[in-house]
Amino acid sequence: MSTRNILLASLLIALSGCQPKVPKEYAAKATEWQLADRTGCFMCHQTGKNLLGPSWENVAERYRNNPDAEAHLMNKIANGGSGAWINREMPGYPESLLTEVNRKVLVDFILSM
Numbered sequence: 661m662s663t664r665n666i667l668l669a670s671l672l673i674a675l676s677g678c679q680p681k682v683p684k685e686y687a688a689k690a691t692e693w694q695l696a697d698r699t700g701c702f703m704c705h706q707t708g709k710n711l712l713g714p715s716w717e718n719v720a721e722r723y724r725n726n727p728d729a730e731a732h733l734m735n736k737i738a739n740g741g742s743g744a745w746i747n748r749e750m751p752g753y754p755e756s757l758l759t760e761v762n763r764k765v766l767v768d769f770i771l772s773m
């Protein structure tokens with residue numbers, strides 16, 4: 661690699677570091693990812709493994725083929741609660757923190773995993 665290419669490559673890495681990192685496998689859902697990131701969901705949730713909250717892949721797996729999944733999760737994110745996975749509280753997100761439209765975007769995103 662020429663010096664110029666190395667400089668260019670480092671510049672690109674530096675620039676991409678300024679944006680919330682979207683994992684490659686979710687590149688097609690970058691908008692949804694960034695919404696979750698902005699809202700702070702990733703403080704407690706991670707893809708691929710359980711953090712404080714369950715990994716969203718596990719959530720999708722559990723509710724696959726469940727016709728009430730969307731309604732249940734819409735409600736859970738709005739009001740919070742515990743006991744479905746662990747004895748820890750998921751915080752509620754009222755309209756002022758997450759609009760209903762965006763709540764649905766996140767529920768659909770999670771269920772699509």
Ligand code: HEC
Pocket residue numbers: 696699700701702703704705712713714719733736737741742743744745746747748749750751753758766770
């Ligand atoms: C402070 C930590 C924390 C944050 C922040 C958080 N969660 Fe959770 N989440 C949890 C915990 C703990 C649970 C498990 C609750 C349970 O066992 O019922 C959970 C569970 C869930 C579930 C599964 C609910 C169920 O009933 O199966 C979904 C979906 C979810 N979270 C989505 C989100 C979304 C979307 C956000 C951001 C808007 C978010 N979480 C932010 C801690 C958090």
